[in-house]
Amino acid sequence: MTDLFREVEEDLRREQFSKLWDNYGLYLIGFAAGVVLIAAAFIGWRAWSNAQKVDLSTRFDEVVRQAERAQPEEAAALFGSLAAEASGGYETLARLREADALLEAGDRAAALAAYERATQSSAPEIVRGMARIKAAFILVDEASYDDMKARLQPLLTGSSPWRGNALELLALSAAKEGVWQDVNTNAQAIIDNPSVPAGLRDRAHILQALAAPHLPRAGEEEAAPTAAGTVAEEAVDEQGPDAQEETE
Template sequence: MSELFDEVDEDVRRDQLKKLWDRYSIYIVAGALLIVVAVGGWRGYQYIEAQKAAEAGAAFDAAVELSEQNKHAEAEAAFSKLAASAPSGYRMLARLRTAAEVASRDPQAAVKMYDDIAADRSIGATEQDLARIRAAGLLLDTATYPTMLQRLEAATTPEATFRHSARELLALSAWRANDTAATRQWLDLIANDGETPSGLRSRAEALQALLPPVAKS
């Protein structure tokens, strides 16, 4: 008798499944097709983006080669084109390299370009700090120490990626301004930072030797 009930239950389940399929099959098929289309579209997007990145990488390398051959006008044009149309990573690098090319003919225009990058909140803090450092490097011989301090102080904190370069630029600027106390302040930070690169540490020690001895109390 139990076998009979089992067969009846099985028939009922099949009948219910058939009714469900007849009612919802179009939605099930449509859903499956949407998944297939979505996966295919995503794969296609990934392929296109990979192609764009590869093309941008090749164009960037070609622009670098032009710069190394001292074809700065051509390099500037190539980097400018990438800065306008390349994927985000290469676009950022191209903006920095465009400013570097411009610096060879118009330092003030390059400073403006670096300042624009430093003010761009859509990019990372590391890239912003790098732009600040490069702009300050161009201004070292002309800007006052207070101006340099305003530009670079935020990049000298212990967690800042380019703090070593920022501190060195501020030490040099203070030294140019005959501000011995400020010069020592930045040189001490350089000397006491265990991660200061050896070359920069050596330059700091050389500058330290030029300062008058500390007065004994």
């Protein structure tokens, strides 16, 4: 009897499966085929992407070697050509190297434009921050202090690896306009950061030394009125009692 029930149950399952297959079989086949195609497409895309990265890496290294043997103008053209064909991080790195070569060739305007393009790329923030620093370095002699602050503001957060360099450029810009208190403040912020390179900290001390003669010394403002009063009193004493009476 148990076997009979089992056979009936199996027949019912087969009948249910047959009905499901008749109603939804094509959809199941389509779904399964879609999953296979998606998986195949993803695997194919990943293989293509990896191949592209390897190809770009190889080409970048080759262009670097060629640029080392070329004149700055030729090196800039090589990196510019690579940047036009590349994408992502390699495009930005090529733009940066193009700008470096243009700056070495003396074309500051073209170098600045290349750095500015790199700041607008989709590269990681550390790469775009480098481009922003290099662009600001070109502009520090001609841009206003307010303009420099606006340009470098994104790098002044505590987490930015370029914060020290941004503070140094701001201190230089402030010194150019005679804002000595800001020179001192920006330099001190560099000195207070234990993670900045020794060379950067040494330059910050130099900036503070340049600013020091232009800053009020502690107690000077309080001492000035006292000194003026002493001079006035001495003048009255020298004029004698009559002068004191007239003054009173």
